[in-house]
Amino acid sequence: MKARIVTLPGDGVGPEVLDAAVAVLQAVAERSGHTFEFESHLIGGCAIDATGEPLPAATLEACKKADAVFLGAVGGPKWSDPQAKVRPEQGLLAIRAALGVYANLRPLQVHPSLASLSPLKNEKLKNVDVLFVRELTGGAYFGAKTRTTDTATDECKYTVAEVERVTRRAFELARERRQHVTSVDKANVLETSRLWRSTVTRVAAEYPDVKLEHQLVDSMAMLLLTQPSRYDVVVTENLFGDILTDEAAALAGSLGLLPSASLGEGKVGLYEPIHGSAPDIAGQGVANPLGAIMSAALLLRHSLDLDVEATTIEAAVSHVLTNGPHTRDIGGKAGTAEVRDAVIAALDDVA
Amino acid sequence: MKARIVTLPGDGVGPEVLDAAVAVLQAVAERSGHTFEFESHLIGGCAIDATGEPLPAATLEACKKADAVFLGAVGGPKWSDPQAKVRPEQGLLAIRAALGVYANLRPLQVHPSLASLSPLKNEKLKNVDVLFVRELTGGAYFGAKTRTTDTATDECKYTVAEVERVTRRAFELARERRQHVTSVDKANVLETSRLWRSTVTRVAAEYPDVKLEHQLVDSMAMLLLTQPSRYDVVVTENLFGDILTDEAAALAGSLGLLPSASLGEGKVGLYEPIHGSAPDIAGQGVANPLGAIMSAALLLRHSLDLDVEATTIEAAVSHVLTNGPHTRDIGGKAGTAEVRDAVIAALDDVA
Ligand SMILES: CC(C)[C@H](C(=O)O)[C@@H](O)C(=O)O
Ligand SMILES: CC(C)[C@H](C(=O)O)[C@@H](O)C(=O)O
Numbered sequence: 023m024k025a026r027i028v029t030l031p032g033d034g035v036g037p038e039v040l041d042a043a044v045a046v047l048q049a050v051a052e053r054s055g056h057t058f059e060f061e062s063h064l065i066g067g068c069a070i071d072a073t074g075e076p077l078p079a080a081t082l083e084a085c086k087k088a089d090a091v092f093l094g095a096v097g098g099p100k101w102s103d104p105q106a107k108v109r110p111e112q113g114l115l116a117i118r119a120a121l122g123v124y125a126n127l128r129p130l131q132v133h134p135s136l137a138s139l140s141p142l143k144n145e146k147l148k149n150v151d152v153l154f155v156r157e158l159t160g161g162a163y164f165g166a167k168t169r170t171t172d173t174a175t176d177e178c179k180y181t182v183a184e185v186e187r188v189t190r191r192a193f194e195l196a197r198e199r200r201q202h203v204t205s206v207d208k209a210n211v212l213e214t215s216r217l218w219r220s221t222v223t224r225v226a227a228e229y230p231d232v233k234l235e236h237q238l239v240d241s242m243a244m245l246l247l248t249q250p251s252r253y254d255v256v257v258t259e260n261l262f263g264d265i266l267t268d269e270a271a272a273l274a275g276s277l278g279l280l281p282s283a284s285l286g287e288g289k290v291g292l293y294e295p296i297h298g299s300a301p302d303i304a305g306q307g308v309a310n311p312l313g314a315i316m317s318a319a320l321l322l323r324h325s326l327d328l329d330v331e332a333t334t335i336e337a338a339v340s341h342v343l344t345n346g347p348h349t350r351d352i353g354g355k356a357g358t359a360e361v362r363d364a365v366i367a368a369l370d371d372v373a
Numbered sequence: 374m375k376a377r378i379v380t381l382p383g384d385g386v387g388p389e390v391l392d393a394a395v396a397v398l399q400a401v402a403e404r405s406g407h408t409f410e411f412e413s414h415l416i417g418g419c420a421i422d423a424t425g426e427p428l429p430a431a432t433l434e435a436c437k438k439a440d441a442v443f444l445g446a447v448g449g450p451k452w453s454d455p456q457a458k459v460r461p462e463q464g465l466l467a468i469r470a471a472l473g474v475y476a477n478l479r480p481l482q483v484h485p486s487l488a489s490l491s492p493l494k495n496e497k498l499k500n501v502d503v504l505f506v507r508e509l510t511g512g513a514y515f516g517a518k519t520r521t522t523d524t525a526t527d528e529c530k531y532t533v534a535e536v537e538r539v540t541r542r543a544f545e546l547a548r549e550r551r552q553h554v555t556s557v558d559k560a561n562v563l564e565t566s567r568l569w570r571s572t573v574t575r576v577a578a579e580y581p582d583v584k585l586e587h588q589l590v591d592s593m594a595m596l597l598l599t600q601p602s603r604y605d606v607v608v609t610e611n612l613f614g615d616i617l618t619d620e621a622a623a624l625a626g627s628l629g630l631l632p633s634a635s636l637g638e639g640k641v642g643l644y645e646p647i648h649g650s651a652p653d654i655a656g657q658g659v660a661n662p663l664g665a666i667m668s669a670a671l672l673l674r675h676s677l678d679l680d681v682e683a684t685t686i687e688a689a690v691s692h693v694l695t696n697g698p699h700t701r702d703i704g705g706k707a708g709t710a711e712v713r714d715a716v717i718a719a720l721d722d723v724a
Contacts, residue, residue, distance in 0.1 A: 097561065102561070105567070109561065111561045141493050141497050142494070143492060143493070143494055162529065162562070163562055167563075167564035168564065169567070172532055172534075173530065173532050173533070173568070174530070174564040174565045174567065175528055175529065175565065176528070177526055178527045178528075178529065179524065180524070182523050183523075210448065210460065210462045211462060211466070211513070212513060212518075213518035213519065213520050213525040213526065213527050216520070217520065217524070217525035218525075220456065239615075239616055240618075240619035241619065243594070243617070246620075247493075247623040248492050261559070262616075266594070267591075268592065268594045268595045269594035269597075269598065272594075272599050273598075
């Protein structure tokens with residue numbers, strides 16, 4: 023097959039990890055006879071520097087025509103003045119909204135060879151396999167904002183239709199997994215959470231084969247630590263998902279390992295490692311590329327329907343996690359390029 | 374001294390743990406020659422059942438005249454229909470607002486004898502000593518809400534004055550501790566967080582002896598697990614505080630141990646264990662009373678200026694944690710009454 027992938031390297035370590043992941047995708051293409059065309063565009067801080075805007079029109083246009091969009095990371099101290107009118111993160115939020123990718127999938131598994139890096143005790147990590155489905159284009163992220171000298175407001179808003187579509191996605195995914203959905207809200211306080219809960223409960227009736235459980239966000243923040251292996255698919259609104267997935271990421275031993283896929287109704291998905299731009303290590307060639315490489319696997323699976331190739335990448339990453347080399351964040355000494363090459367070499371071993 | 378304490382037992386295990394804590398306060402009063410008068414009032418689900426309202430006028434009036442208010446817990450399945458017009462939690466939010474207790478202090482320490490119960494590895498738990506200062510009377514909890522068939526909204530609102538006063542409280546507390554404040558927000562997305570961050574930064578200049586650090590809420594959810602001993606005082610807005618303090622509570626091995634104090638400008642504080650009404654074990658006499666008893670210690674310290682007596686209770690609790698008896702949630706077999714009696718007996722040993 024032939025596919026057009028737009029890359030948005032962004033800021034900090036974004037370009038480094040994306041380069042490595044693109045090399046892996048190219049290696050997969052060679053081995054499988056597919057043709058992936060890559061086109062790179064600006065987003066975030068570097069886009070502000072070059073054009074004054076965090077999401078230039080040319081970037082948006084290219085993304086809309088692509089089969090998939092592959093993003094590194096945005097932001098950094100250079101652009102983080104809280105009073106600034108234009109911020110790198112606006113580019114990320116704008117591309118999510120423009121592509122309509124309302125369901126952000128963040129899978130969490132803990133690789134056995136990294137259990138020693140996790141802050142959690144080993145026995146807690148056994149059988150942890152959670153798929154977070156975070157609503158990505160609604161909530162306080164996109165609500166009306168006001169600011170005066172004395173006051174600021176953020177509005178969190180959800181419509182029934184927004185909750186329905188992300189809930190359906192969560193239940194569809196649960197069907198292919200362990201048939202269990204945990205919906206997280208704060209229905210004892212928030213009106214949007216009460217709408218969320220009643221909508222999820224109603225949609226769940228369409229999936230009698232899947233068990234539904236509700237948790238309050240504060241309890242869930244605790245349960246993720248005390249009973250992490252209990253959860254299968256966890257669906258929640260945008261801001262709660264942001265917080266809970268970073269908390270859960272700590273369990274894996276490093277944020278550098280974890281991928282994400284953001285999906286809408288069409289095939290154009292947005293793929294990004296969940297780590298940020300890590301300005302402290304940018305430009306040194308030491309960033310962990312595995313989160314980006316795992317995101318490349320999700321890209322193949324969800325946007326290009328190349329499930330076998332996706333699984334091959336995941337197996338190669340697992341092989342490298344078991345045997346090394348490892349970057350510094352997971353206790354090794356290797357650089358980004360060395361890990362990239364090891365994953366590419368492992369593609370043949372695991373195929 | 375003579376003090377008037379209003380007790381609000383509430384629902385579920387609330388009455389059981391509050392009874393135990395009141396017995397400890399009475400034992401302290403006898404030993405120290407103070408007189409504490411207790412007056413019990415309705416709040417939450419039991420108040421709805423008796424009066425139709427979660428915070429009856431008689432309760433509010435009594436609280437306003439008291440020297441301190443001591444609350445058990447509110448809520449339970451009986452009153453948790455998300456469509457209900459009147460909910461137990463409204464009573465809790467209304468009393469917090471009416472008393473103006475804008476600063477919710479939630480100390481977290483991990484008792485060495487309970488480290489085995491924590492999901493975190495032992496080495497992570499060393500020297501964990503965090504004081505959360507959660508803003509308690511603003512944010513999405515108290516903002517305007519709307520609901521139609523199709524849509525719901527919650528407004529999060531903060532004024533500069535609201536942020537200033539809780540920030541000052543946090544810095545004052547940090548001065549008495551390790552001179553370090555971490556302010557948590559989501560300034561890369563929320564307008565209220567940008568107001569929060571710039572206000573905290575400005576107030577911090579009044580405290581040159583205290584170090585200020587900002588963290589995004591998603592990063593903080595991770596850092597609490599990976600570097601918990603790094604934090605001293607953590608100040609944040611209402612909803613982030615709700616989530617982060619429950620996450621942090623998991624580190625202690627049981628929610629049943631942790632106290633809270635909610636303070637405003639006057640001396641009338643509101644004290645409550647951070648655990649909920651635990652309907653699954655209510656009425657069985659097995660609830661852990663230590664969170665309530667530790668809250669009683671905070672009551673003595675912050676509302677009655679009885680620091681020596683507060684420290685005596687804390688030492689007695691520590692003695693019981695080391696030597697037992699322990700309730701089921703922390704791996705023992707004792708009931709609420711047995712633990713209460715052990716704390717009272719320990720008052721003499723540690724004094
Ligand atoms: C960079 C930031 C705006 C973003 C978010 O909050 O969504 C990030 O934390 C994430 O989780 O992708
Ligand atoms: C019961 C609920 C309304 C309350 C809150 O969210 O504040 C509780 O979770 C707490 O933390 O005291």
